Amino acid sequence: MKHNRLWWLRIPVLFFAVLGLMELFIDSGNLPAIIAYPMAQVFMLFVLLLLIAIEGILAAIENVMFHTLDDAAKERYLASKQKQTTWEWKWAKNTYKKLLGSKPVEAEGEIILDHNYDGIRELDNKLPPWWVYLFYATIIFAFVYMFRFHVFGGYDQELEYEREIAAAQAEIEEYKKTAKDLIDANTVELLTDASDLKAGETIFAGNCAVCHKIDGGGSIGPNLTDDYWILGGGIKNVFNTIAEGGRAGKGMVAWKSNLKPSEMAQVASYVMNMHGTNPADAKEPEGEIWMDPNAPVDNVDVEQIDSTEIEVIIETDKPNPLEAGESTE
Numbered sequence: 001m002k003h004n005r006l007w008w009l010r011i012p013v014l015f016f017a018v019l020g021l022m023e024l025f026i027d028s029g030n031l032p033a034i035i036a037y038p039m040a041q042v043f044m045l046f047v048l049l050l051l052i053a054i055e056g057i058l059a060a061i062e063n064v065m066f067h068t069l070d071d072a073a074k075e076r077y078l079a080s081k082q083k084q085t086t087w088e089w090k091w092a093k094n095t096y097k098k099l100l101g102s103k104p105v106e107a108e109g110e111i112i113l114d115h116n117y118d119g120i121r122e123l124d125n126k127l128p129p130w131w132v133y134l135f136y137a138t139i140i141f142a143f144v145y146m147f148r149f150h151v152f153g154g155y156d157q158e159l160e161y162e163r164e165i166a167a168a169q170a171e172i173e174e175y176k177k178t179a180k181d182l183i184d185a186n187t188v189e190l191l192t193d194a195s196d197l198k199a200g201e202t203i204f205a206g207n208c209a210v211c212h213k214i215d216g217g218g219s220i221g222p223n224l225t226d227d228y229w230i231l232g233g234g235i236k237n238v239f240n241t242i243a244e245g246g247r248a249g250k251g252m253v254a255w256k257s258n259l260k261p262s263e264m265a266q267v268a269s270y271v272m273n274m275h276g277t278n279p280a281d282a283k284e285p286e287g288e289i290w291m292d293p294n295a296p297v298d299n300v301d302v303e304q305i306d307s308t309e310i311e312v313i314i315e316t317d318k319p320n321p322l323e324a325g326e327s328t329e
């Protein structure tokens, strides 16, 4: 039994092979799986320990076997082991030299060129093999690339760009979903989507109808469908009333602890939508007529005057100082 001593090569190679396979098969989005999932780190640690343990066990078995040998066999074994170690070193050294491809100084005579500039001479060194191999590799890569993307038609930059835009769009949508709850009375906007109004209607029926009646006509709470508002109309005031509640002791509580901002915006929009529905048996108006300060002003005719046509007539008894020059004529 001869245990190969290349453990320092075997462990990292196997380790990175397992790591590569793991990254290939686990979909972890933009991050590598080893960073995204702590479980993956534990797994790789386990793999590493396992590899070390296997090497340890093999070495131990070898050791035990060694002791079962007789003296002559032991000697032979050690000799072959020694040979193997030197072979490993030789192999590494030779490969290194081969890749470098430089001529030893003694052999420089073979490659020296015959020109001579003031005693400076030139060696005709071959290109180092490591460089040449790299060059061949780029040629092979170029062919693979060409066939992959230009002959068989993989994805191109445009498609890649569109994919990234689509992914970013999805992220924005995702963000907007959570950002909906960042609104407050200052930033709230009237929602007009049918789905939002439907959600608002459900919230109203479940929480508000007991006091405002299902049609908004009002009973304990005031009529929400007329032009009159106690606490101010418009989406921002209504949202604020719902969030913070009405005047103390009147019965309208602050809903911000029970409803999310997005839900308050939905029910506020639903309330705004009930305006002008004139339900039967509605409560008398309370409060004041609300005028939206930001309401668009329409049907106001403003006569346009061309300022270049305006004639300014100054009537005065005193001589005009500007015309003084002319008047002296």
Ligand code: HEC
Binding pocket: 203, 204, 207, 208, 209, 210, 211, 212, 220, 221, 222, 224, 228, 229, 230, 231, 232, 233, 238, 241, 242, 245, 246, 247, 248, 250, 251, 252, 253, 255, 267, 268, 271, 286, 287
């Ligand atoms: C317990 C009864 C009660 C419930 C439930 C209730 N309200 Fe009220 N609401 C009132 C009363 C009472 C007032 C008047 C407050 C005041 O005068 O300060 C009021 C006022 C309001 C106003 C302001 C009206 C104005 O004229 O300015 C709005 C808007 C409103 N409620 C919406 C809601 C919504 C939306 C809900 C459900 C989430 C709700 N209310 C639930 C009793 C209630």
